[in-house]
Amino acid sequence: MDLRLGDRPVIVTGGGAGIGAAIALLLANEGAVPVIFDRQPLAAGFEAELRSAQPRSLVFQLDVRDDAACIRAVADTVQALGGIAGLVNNAGANDHVGLDAGVPAFSASLQLNLVSVYRLAHLCLPHLRASRGAIVNIGSKTAVTGQGGTSAYVAAKAAMLGLTREWALDLRGHGIRVNCVIPAETWTPMYASELARSPDPAAARAAIERHIPLGGRMTRADEIARAVVFHLSDAASHTTGQWLFVDGGYTHLDRMAQGIATG
Numbered sequence: 001m002d003l004r005l006g007d008r009p010v011i012v013t014g015g016g017a018g019i020g021a022a023i024a025l026l027l028a029n030e031g032a033v034p035v036i037f038d039r040q041p042l043a044a045g046f047e048a049e050l051r052s053a054q055p056r057s058l059v060f061q062l063d064v065r066d067d068a069a070c071i072r073a074v075a076d077t078v079q080a081l082g083g084i085a086g087l088v089n090n091a092g093a094n095d096h097v098g099l100d101a102g103v104p105a106f107s108a109s110l111q112l113n114l115v116s117v118y119r120l121a122h123l124c125l126p127h128l129r130a131s132r133g134a135i136v137n138i139g140s141k142t143a144v145t146g147q148g149g150t151s152a153y154v155a156a157k158a159a160m161l162g163l164t165r166e167w168a169l170d171l172r173g174h175g176i177r178v179n180c181v182i183p184a185e186t187w188t189p190m191y192a193s194e195l196a197r198s199p200d201p202a203a204a205r206a207a208i209e210r211h212i213p214l215g216g217r218m219t220r221a222d223e224i225a226r227a228v229v230f231h232l233s234d235a236a237s238h239t240t241g242q243w244l245f246v247d248g249g250y251t252h253l254d255r256m257a258q259g260i261a262t263g
């Protein structure tokens, strides 16, 4: 299948590590031009791999909560690459801001997990209209299951599901497609640091994996990336407003009916 992504500039927020890095690398390998917005510098090995796959890749070290920095980076991207054909809203953190935390902490979490998503879509909009581009939001299964103790993150990810539908309608006249790819248990630095909070991280990981119906294992970041890149490409030319769970059946399948997860 020809994804026909060649030379298309695609912004990936949080593209420096984990799921975002896998998306950026796959885009580069498909001939697109990844443009990473990340607050951390890239690991040297990852940057070398990215640039060898796509020498025109761009990296902006910025915080997606910083309006002025995002405005500058979007303008610089357009100047350097001639436009923007895709946006992946991936930066986010399951930051455990629960009901006890209070309004300032709740609002601060929404700045990262929700407001930045609107910010980037807003800033990229004229360029996506010009390119008839695509947006992919990276959600979380917690939007439909809850998690406990993480009100702000869940609120943001649930809003992302709504915005995916809202923007798909809003932007259909410009040929812009908007979809949401939803991970559940994907092995990334964020996940590793979550598990590191438990007394026995290896046992905690095994306990989770036992409940993942397909394969009894975590999703890999490259498996999320493939779904995202599909939605960015012309192969998804009539797919919009959709929520796709890439999670080995973890969110929806009846695990009791299957007995145990099988490999």
Ligand SMILES: NC(=O)c1ccc[n+]([C@@H]2O[C@H](COP(=O)([O-])OP(=O)(O)OC[C@H]3O[C@@H](n4cnc5c(N)ncnc54)[C@H](O)[C@@H]3O)[C@@H](O)[C@H]2O)c1
Residues within 6 Å of the ligand: 013, 014, 015, 016, 017, 018, 019, 020, 037, 038, 039, 040, 062, 063, 064, 065, 090, 091, 092, 093, 094, 112, 138, 139, 140, 141, 182, 183, 184, 185, 186, 187, 188, 189, 190, 191
């Ligand atoms: N890993 C999972 O199992 C899982 C499950 C559900 C949803 N998700 C979602 O997937 C997305 C990526 O998660 P991940 O596990 O790869 O996370 P990660 O922490 O491993 O990587 C996130 C990247 O985003 C960057 N980032 C964070 N805050 C930023 C900011 N303010 N400005 C710019 N960059 C910033 C980080 O520097 C990092 O490079 C997140 O939106 C997360 O909520 C992940």
